Amino acid sequence: MTTLEVRGLTKDFSLRSGLRQSRFRAVDDVSFTLTPGRTVALVGESGSGKSTVARMIARLERPTAGEIVATRPDGTRVGDRDYRDHVQMVFQDPFASLNPFHTVEHHLARPLKLHGRTKGREDTRRTVEQLLERVNLTPAADIARRRPHELSGGQRQRVAIARALAPGARVVVADEPVSMLDVSIRLGVLNLLARLQREDDLAVLYITHDLATARHFSDEILVMYRGRVVERGPADEVILNPRHPYTRILAAAAPDPEARDRDRLREALGLEPAGGSTLPGDDPGCAFRDRCPSAMEICARRPEDVAVGPDHHVTCRLYPGDGRDARPAGDGTTAGRPA
Numbered sequence: 001m002t003t004l005e006v007r008g009l010t011k012d013f014s015l016r017s018g019l020r021q022s023r024f025r026a027v028d029d030v031s032f033t034l035t036p037g038r039t040v041a042l043v044g045e046s047g048s049g050k051s052t053v054a055r056m057i058a059r060l061e062r063p064t065a066g067e068i069v070a071t072r073p074d075g076t077r078v079g080d081r082d083y084r085d086h087v088q089m090v091f092q093d094p095f096a097s098l099n100p101f102h103t104v105e106h107h108l109a110r111p112l113k114l115h116g117r118t119k120g121r122e123d124t125r126r127t128v129e130q131l132l133e134r135v136n137l138t139p140a141a142d143i144a145r146r147r148p149h150e151l152s153g154g155q156r157q158r159v160a161i162a163r164a165l166a167p168g169a170r171v172v173v174a175d176e177p178v179s180m181l182d183v184s185i186r187l188g189v190l191n192l193l194a195r196l197q198r199e200d201d202l203a204v205l206y207i208t209h210d211l212a213t214a215r216h217f218s219d220e221i222l223v224m225y226r227g228r229v230v231e232r233g234p235a236d237e238v239i240l241n242p243r244h245p246y247t248r249i250l251a252a253a254a255p256d257p258e259a260r261d262r263d264r265l266r267e268a269l270g271l272e273p274a275g276g277s278t279l280p281g282d283d284p285g286c287a288f289r290d291r292c293p294s295a296m297e298i299c300a301r302r303p304e305d306v307a308v309g310p311d312h313h314v315t316c317r318l319y320p321g322d323g324r325d326a327r328p329a330g331d332g333t334t335a336g337r338p339a
């Protein structure tokens, strides 16, 4: 079993526009822990920084600051060489993540061999079939011979999940694993992830914009806005009793499985179309204050993390430090709150 600690993770990017070069902070001082058998959901809109967090954990991006530490049950730190044995990623687009020229067997046999999980051809073939059976792809021998284009989107994502398990991973980062799948098969893939987690005691980071599935499949939820975690807590508590104005708006818009709902949400938040925003990371105040219905003068100074309940934290000036709301109910921030 592996525990993964993310401490103070920060990522800056450079942007060039003509002769001008600027920097923006995509991820700002994010910390959390992934423990065996538990799922943490990272929730937020496009541009919130959640996928950048995933890419840093998967070592596809290098952090500007902070660290990611994987630890074995005996307390020893997982070194660079073994890191990928322990931590694997499931990407959003199962078609792009699989090479169209190779068979399913090739995709699964490769990590098995690379990570020394099998000995010889027969052992590899048998293990590939076992992996396919674990993700409910049967008859396994037949599926193993196919290429990605001969599979449905759901089947391809199941192959991607099997590939993540092939090296014996104990930490799985699932970045929007069902958002590109047909609505009718999303639940099946999420249930599969949940079953595998129980069977293998996996630590899972589930990245999504969908609060409804985040609540159902996670133990803890972290809400990100413009690179910062603005609220965190037990999944039920964050969804049923959201405290940050941004979380309240998100919760009021959930469930949100379709693109038109996302557009409605973006409209409600006054956000630019997806992919069109850049984020000023050096902004000293609350990043949400331009759109917050409860913004106050003091919000021009960066809010601190405040406990508002057992394991429930929020980064907002509405909470003076003792968990009380500094504003009377009905001032606008409660308008979007679910009944």
Ligand code: SF4
Pocket (backbone or CB within 6 Å): 244, 245, 246, 286, 287, 288, 289, 290, 292, 293, 294, 295, 296, 299, 303, 315, 316, 317, 318
């Ligand atoms: Fe709104 Fe101020 Fe809280 Fe930011 S700190 S969410 S602007 S009330």
